[in-house]
Structures are given as C-alpha cells and as structure tokens.
Amino acid sequence: MTNDMFIQILAAFLFTMGLLVVLLRRDTIMILMGIELLLNAANLSLVGFSNSSHMIEGQLQVFFIITIAAAESAIGLSILVNLYRNFGSIKTQSATTLKG
Amino acid sequence: MSPAIVILSVIAAVLAAYMVIAKSPITSALCLLGVLIMTAAIYGLIGEHLIATIQLVVYAGAIMVLFVFSIMLLNLNNDETDYRKNPLIFFGSIAAGLGLFTLIVLGLKEYFEKHHAQRLLGMFNHETVQKLGGNSKVLAHALFTQFYISFEVISLALLTAVVGAVVLAKRKVD
Structure with missing residues (x-):
C-alpha cells in the first residue's frame, strides 16, 4: 500500500465520520462541525490526488474551499445564535415553526 | 508508506x-x-x-x-x-x-491497482517545484495569474458573507 492510497483511505474514513455526525447528532452546532469534517476530508482527497499527479490545481481548489468554509461557518453560527435567541434551544427538533 | x-x-x-x-x-x-x-x-x-x-x-x-x-x-x-x-x-x-x-475503499483499491499507473502527470513534480522557488511561490504565482478571476470572486463572496452575518445577528425575527 502506497502513501497516496493510505491518504485516500484516511479521507474516506473522515468523510464517513463526518456523515455520521451530520446524520446522528441533534445539536445544530454538531451538524455544523460535521460539515467542517466533510469539507476537510474532501480537501485531503483533493490534495492527495493532486500531489501524486504532480499538479497544483487541486491545491488551489483547496485554497478556495477553505475560504468558502470559513464564510459558511460564520453564517451558520450567526443563524445558530438567532435560533437560540428565538427558541431558547439549538436542538433541531425545537425549531419546527417555518415562518418568514 | x-x-x-x-x-x-x-x-x-x-x-x-x-x-x-x-x-x-x-x-x-x-x-x-x-x-x-x-x-x-x-x-x-x-x-x-x-x-x-x-x-x-x-x-x-x-x-x-x-x-x-x-x-x-x-x-x-x-x-x-x-x-x-x-x-x-x-x-x-x-x-x-x-x-x-467499505464501498469507497473497494473503489479506491480497484483504481490504485488498475488505473493509477496510467494517470496523466502534470509538470509540477518535486524537482521542478524546488527549481521554481518552492511550493508557496508556485501556488501564489498560479493564484494571481491563472486563477485571478476566481480569487476576486471569492473575495466578493467573503464580503457578502460578512454583511450577511452582521444582518443575521442584528435582526430580531418574530
């Protein structure tokens, strides 16, 4: 087993764990953390393949993904603070009113 | 490994x-x-x-x-x-x-056994990157020439995210 394949297997495992966090947990902050783990696994896979093929496009793509992930978590956490202010809890089952 | x-x-x-x-x-x-x-x-x-x-x-x-x-x-x-x-x-x-x-690992195993050796190689192998001045220099050069438009669009997206976060944190939903 080569280094490249080992990194890809680690990326697959991290992706699975992120998916389980998103599916299982009921806290919205845990769901956001799971999304971060999913993005991190995708980044690891991109960098591994790009590095083993002697290219730099994957690394630049990862640069953009990290920027977008920072923006996404800032928006998500401000939504979460709003949720806590309105419902008194950040569990997903407490926010059941779909109202504009 | x-x-x-x-x-x-x-x-x-x-x-x-x-x-x-x-x-x-x-x-x-x-x-x-x-x-x-x-x-x-x-x-x-x-x-x-x-x-x-x-x-x-x-x-x-x-x-x-x-x-x-x-x-x-x-x-x-x-x-x-x-x-x-x-x-x-x-x-x-x-x-x-x-x-x-397990399915992803099986797919990866198939790929690495059969197709990994025939992949198309780019020009940035280890020696070339060292000769061009290191990893950071190569990436920064590509970022500000080939991917310049993407870089500007990302900065616009970040600005929008900042404004959106401030608006969301200030607003009182009833």
Whole structure:
C-alpha cells in the first residue's frame, strides 16, 4: 500500500465520520462541525490526488474551499445564535415553526 | 508508506470516531481541532507547505475559535444523549456509514491497482517545484495569474458573507 492510497483511505474514513455526525447528532452546532469534517476530508482527497499527479490545481481548489468554509461557518453560527435567541434551544427538533 | 503518516492518520481516525459519540459539544470541538491539526501535519509531510499553513491558520485557528466561542456563548453544558435513544437508528446509521466506507475503499483499491499507473502527470513534480522557488511561490504565482478571476470572486463572496452575518445577528425575527 502506497502513501497516496493510505491518504485516500484516511479521507474516506473522515468523510464517513463526518456523515455520521451530520446524520446522528441533534445539536445544530454538531451538524455544523460535521460539515467542517466533510469539507476537510474532501480537501485531503483533493490534495492527495493532486500531489501524486504532480499538479497544483487541486491545491488551489483547496485554497478556495477553505475560504468558502470559513464564510459558511460564520453564517451558520450567526443563524445558530438567532435560533437560540428565538427558541431558547439549538436542538433541531425545537425549531419546527417555518415562518418568514 | 512512511510511518509518520501512518501514526498521524491513526490519531486522526480515532479522534474523528470519538467525535461521533462524544457527549458534550466541547469534547467534539476539541476532537475536530485534533483532526484538523493532524491533517495539516500530513499536508506538510507530503510537501504542500502553503496548504498546511493555511489549514493551521484558518481552520484550526479562526474557525475552531468561532466554534468554541459559540459553545461557550450558548452555554451548551447539557450532555446530549437523546440521539442514542433509538438503537435501531443509531446502530443502523453506523452500519450504513461503515458500509459506505467499505464501498469507497473497494473503489479506491480497484483504481490504485488498475488505473493509477496510467494517470496523466502534470509538470509540477518535486524537482521542478524546488527549481521554481518552492511550493508557496508556485501556488501564489498560479493564484494571481491563472486563477485571478476566481480569487476576486471569492473575495466578493467573503464580503457578502460578512454583511450577511452582521444582518443575521442584528435582526430580531418574530
């Protein structure tokens, strides 16, 4: 087993764990953390393949993904603070009113 | 297969697995921080120094501070165990996740055995990158020439995100 394949297997495992966090947990902050783990696994896979093929496009793509992930978590956490202010809890089952 | 990468991967995998079942959100946040730092170390070991630095500064620095700050702000000290109340859903999800992982590993094995040797190689191998002035210089040059439009669009997206976060935090929804 080569280094490249080992990194890809680690990326697959991290992706699975992120998916389980998103599916299982009921806290919205845990769901956001799971999304971060999913993005991190995708980044690891991109960098591994790009590095083993002697290219730099994957690394630049990862640069953009990290920027977008920072923006996404800032928006998500401000939504979460709003949720806590309105419902008194950040569990997903407490926010059941779909109202504009 | 270098032993340093194996050790870092095992630590990252254990931390990620514990993140799924940890009771308090702050434990999960610290596990996620560990996974991000291990990933940054792996990036550094395979020679991607700029990405390793950005991962440490932006992910392990800024985003994780934001998460820990939110957990402290919302005072989430109650242990969350109600997702384990239905064992069918809990163990079913874990079995489905492990099945997905097995399928991905089988696909990877197929790819690395049959098609990896015939892949198209780019021009940036290790010696060329060293000759051009290092990983950071090569990436920065490509970022400000070939990917310049994408870079500007990303900066616009960040500006929009900042304005959106401020508006969301100020507004009182009724």
